[in-house]
Amino acid sequence: MIPYAILAGKLIDKFTGAEAMDIRILDLAPDHFTYRVPFSFDVNSVGKIILFFFQYEQQEYCQVNLSDYEMNMLESGRFYKIYRVDVKNSQESYRQSVGKLSREYMAYMENKLYATDVELMSSMTSYPADQEDLFAMEEKSQIREWLRDADFTSDHNVIQDISCSILIDNNAKISEYLSVPFQEYSRLYWKEFGLKEDLFEKTEGIHIGNSFCIHLLPKEDILYQMLEKAKKEKVKITFLLPPVNQSQYGDIVEYLKKLYRFSVKKCMELTVEVNDYGLLTLLENDWWKNFHLSKGIFLHKHTKESRNHYRKKNSRIDKMQNYDWSDHSLYLPLYQMNTGTFCPVCGMIDQGRRDIMQRVGQCHQECMSSNFRYPAHLKMIGKYNSIFGVNRQLLCERKMTEHICKEYNLSWMVINL
Amino acid sequence: MNKSDRKMKIVAGMGTIDDYPAFVAAGADEIFVGYVPFWWMQKYGTRIPLNRREVLYYNVQIGSYSELMILQTMVEVYKIPVTITLNYLSYPKESYQDIILLMQECMQIGFYRYIIADPDFLAFLNVYQKEHAEFVPQIVISGEYGEMNEAMMQIFVKQGAERVIFPRQTCIDEIKEMISGTPSLEYEAFVLNEKCHYTGAYCNSLHCDELCHMCKIPYKFVEQHESEEERRVFEVINQEFEGIGASGCGLCALWQLKDAGISCLKVVSRGNSMECTVDDIKALRAALNILETSDREQEYCRRMKEKIFPQGCSRNCYYSFTASEDG
Numbered sequence: 001m002i003p004y005a006i007l008a009g010k011l012i013d014k015f016t017g018a019e020a021m022d023i024r025i026l027d028l029a030p031d032h033f034t035y036r037v038p039f040s041f042d043v044n045s046v047g048k049i050i051l052f053f054f055q056y057e058q059q060e061y062c063q064v065n066l067s068d069y070e071m072n073m074l075e076s077g078r079f080y081k082i083y084r085v086d087v088k089n090s091q092e093s094y095r096q097s098v099g100k101l102s103r104e105y106m107a108y109m110e111n112k113l114y115a116t117d118v119e120l121m122s123s124m125t126s127y128p129a130d131q132e133d134l135f136a137m138e139e140k141s142q143i144r145e146w147l148r149d150a151d152f153t154s155d156h157n158v159i160q161d162i163s164c165s166i167l168i169d170n171n172a173k174i175s176e177y178l179s180v181p182f183q184e185y186s187r188l189y190w191k192e193f194g195l196k197e198d199l200f201e202k203t204e205g206i207h208i209g210n211s212f213c214i215h216l217l218p219k220e221d222i223l224y225q226m227l228e229k230a231k232k233e234k235v236k237i238t239f240l241l242p243p244v245n246q247s248q249y250g251d252i253v254e255y256l257k258k259l260y261r262f263s264v265k266k267c268m269e270l271t272v273e274v275n276d277y278g279l280l281t282l283l284e285n286d287w288w289k290n291f292h293l294s295k296g297i298f299l300h301k302h303t304k305e306s307r308n309h310y311r312k313k314n315s316r317i318d319k320m321q322n323y324d325w326s327d328h329s330l331y332l333p334l335y336q337m338n339t340g341t342f343c344p345v346c347g348m349i350d351q352g353r354r355d356i357m358q359r360v361g362q363c364h365q366e367c368m369s370s371n372f373r374y375p376a377h378l379k380m381i382g383k384y385n386s387i388f389g390v391n392r393q394l395l396c397e398r399k400m401t402e403h404i405c406k407e408y409n410l411s412w413m414v415i416n417l
Numbered sequence: 418m419n420k421s422d423r424k425m426k427i428v429a430g431m432g433t434i435d436d437y438p439a440f441v442a443a444g445a446d447e448i449f450v451g452y453v454p455f456w457w458m459q460k461y462g463t464r465i466p467l468n469r470r471e472v473l474y475y476n477v478q479i480g481s482y483s484e485l486m487i488l489q490t491m492v493e494v495y496k497i498p499v500t501i502t503l504n505y506l507s508y509p510k511e512s513y514q515d516i517i518l519l520m521q522e523c524m525q526i527g528f529y530r531y532i533i534a535d536p537d538f539l540a541f542l543n544v545y546q547k548e549h550a551e552f553v554p555q556i557v558i559s560g561e562y563g564e565m566n567e568a569m570m571q572i573f574v575k576q577g578a579e580r581v582i583f584p585r586q587t588c589i590d591e592i593k594e595m596i597s598g599t600p601s602l603e604y605e606a607f608v609l610n611e612k613c614h615y616t617g618a619y620c621n622s623l624h625c626d627e628l629c630h631m632c633k634i635p636y637k638f639v640e641q642h643e644s645e646e647e648r649r650v651f652e653v654i655n656q657e658f659e660g661i662g663a664s665g666c667g668l669c670a671l672w673q674l675k676d677a678g679i680s681c682l683k684v685v686s687r688g689n690s691m692e693c694t695v696d697d698i699k700a701l702r703a704a705l706n707i708l709e710t711s712d713r714e715q716e717y718c719r720r721m722k723e724k725i726f727p728q729g730c731s732r733n734c735y736y737s738f739t740a741s742e743d744g
Contacts, residue, residue, distance in 0.1 A: 039490065278565070
C-alpha cells in the first residue's frame, strides 16, 4: 500500500465542485489505481478526482486532475468500499507522475532494505559518505579548528544594548574564574579559543550553574564564593538550573533555599534560569522574590540539527534555527541537540553502553575527561550528557546576532565555549 | 502488591487502519495513531510535523479523513478506543489554530483523546478550552513532554489532563513516588520497543526518511585516562536477538510497574510490521496473564521468561534493575 504522505487523493463533487472526500490510494499502476471510502459514502456524486504526487527533489506535491476515467466498485466490505479507477490514455500527466513516484519510492525502499544508513543518507541527500570515518578532535581543539578560519572582521558593527556573558558551567571553569580577576579571566577566555578580545565590547556577566546536568552544579560553598567575587567585581550573574528528576527534586529545593537565603543576606538579586516546569511553578511562589525567573533553553523548544543543510530544500517551510535562547539570553556558538537524563558518558564507563537505563548515582564527573566524538563534518560535540552543534555564523555576523536578540527581546549573549 | 488491583491495559501504536482488527484480536486494550491530513502536509510538510514520525515513505500515519471515518466505524464495532498522537516537541505558534481545526475535525467523528508533548501548545489548549466550552478534548501527556517530577504532575492536574505517559528514562522508584503524590491521574509506561539513548523531550534529532536518527550516527568514545590494563569487558546486549523486545523490553518490570501504580503499558510499534506488533501484543498479554496468577515477583519473572523467552531475551532492558537481578 502506497504511503498516504507521498500520494493523496481527493474526490470532487460534480454538482458543487467542492471537495467531497479525501481518499487513500491503495494500489497504483500506469493505467489505473484503487482507492477506498467509508461504506456510507456515495461515489455517484463524484465528478472529478485529483491526485497529489510527492516529488522528492522539489519537496512539493504535483497535482494531477483526472476527468477522463472509468470507475467501478471492486469490493464492498463491512467497513469500506474499494473502487478501481481506469485512467484513459489521454491522461499523460497521470502516467508520468506514476512513473516518477514509483521510481522514487522503489529507490527509497531498496536503500532502506539493503543499504547501510550512510549509503541511504548519501543517496538521498548531499551527506558526504566519504567523511563518515573522519572523527573530530577533542573538544577544545575541535572548537579552535572550527573558529580558526572564521572571518570575524566582516561585520564591525558593535552590538548596542546587548551585553556579553561567559558561561561557567563546570568545575574546571569555576577554578579558572576564581583564580584571577574577572577582566583577566575574560581576556584569557577569548585568547584560549583564538577569539579577539573586542569581539563583543561589553563582557559584563557570567552565567553559572548548568542547564543540562544536575551533577555539574557547583557545590554550595563554591557557588557562594563565585557570587561574592562577582558582586565585588560588579559582574552580573545568571544562575542556570537543569531539568530535575523526582529523586533529585528535594535536594535541589534545599539547595535553592540556601542560595536564596544567601542572596537575601548579601543583598543580591539573582536571575535564575529554570529548565523544567515543575521547578518553575515552585519558584513562582511569592517568597522567592529575590530571584528573577527566566525560562531556560529547554522551555524554548525547537528543532536544531547540524545535518539539516544536507537535506533537499524547501525554503517555504524549512525555517530551522540552529541556536538556543532563553527568556533573556542567546547562547552561542554551541546549541544543544540531544541530552540524556540517564548520562550516556556514565553509561559507557559503568556498563559499556550508552543507552543504559540507569540514573547516575555517585557522579565522579567523568565527562570532564571522557566523551563522545563524531564525524568532524557534522560539527557535533559530545559534552557532558549532551550533544551540541556549533553555529559559527552567530560569532561572525553580529548583525544577525543583534537581529535575533531583538526578535526575542534578549539582553545577554552568552558565549558557551 | 494486591492481586485484586485493576488490570493493566495494553496500549499499542498503529500505522494503518488495516492493522486495527488484528491488534484488537491479539489483545490490545487501546490504540494510538498519528493523523496527518493532506492539508497539513501541503502547508507544513514533515518540516513541521504533527508527531515524531516525521517520515513520508512509511505507513505510520493515517492521512485521509476517509480513513479516519472508516477507523471510527471499526471502533464502534470492536469497542477498543483510539487516541491520536500530536507529540511533536514544539509547534510554531502560527500552527496552533490549524491543530485546533484538526482536533475539531477528529472530534466531529468521535476521536476525543489526544497525546500532547508541547508544553506551550498545551497551555494554549487550556486557554482555548476555557473560551470554547464545546471544545472538550481528553488530554494525555506524552512521554516526550519531559515530565520528571511530582510538581509537574500537579500542573497536569490543573490543566485537566487525564493520563501521563512517563518518559523512557524514568526509574520505577521515581514513578512510584510521582504517582503516590498525584493518584488522581492515570499513568502509562513504556514497556516494549524503541528504547532511546537520549531523552525524548530534549531530543532534537530529525526523524525523517533520508537521515538516520542522531543516536545512530557513528561515534567514538574516548576515555582519556584509561590505560589498557583498566579497560573493562562489558556484558553487551544480544545484538543477534530478533524476537520480542529486541529494541527495548520492560517485561521483567511489570510487577514493579503495577506496584508503582502504572495502569497502561505502551507498545511502541508504528513503523513495525503488523505481524511483529501482533506478536508483541500477544507476548505482553501472556505476561500480564502470568502476572495476574503469580503470588510473588520472582515467580512472575521465572514463569514469564519460561513462556516468552525460553531461549533467552534481548537483555535490552527498559528498566535496568532487571539486568542486574537476573545476572
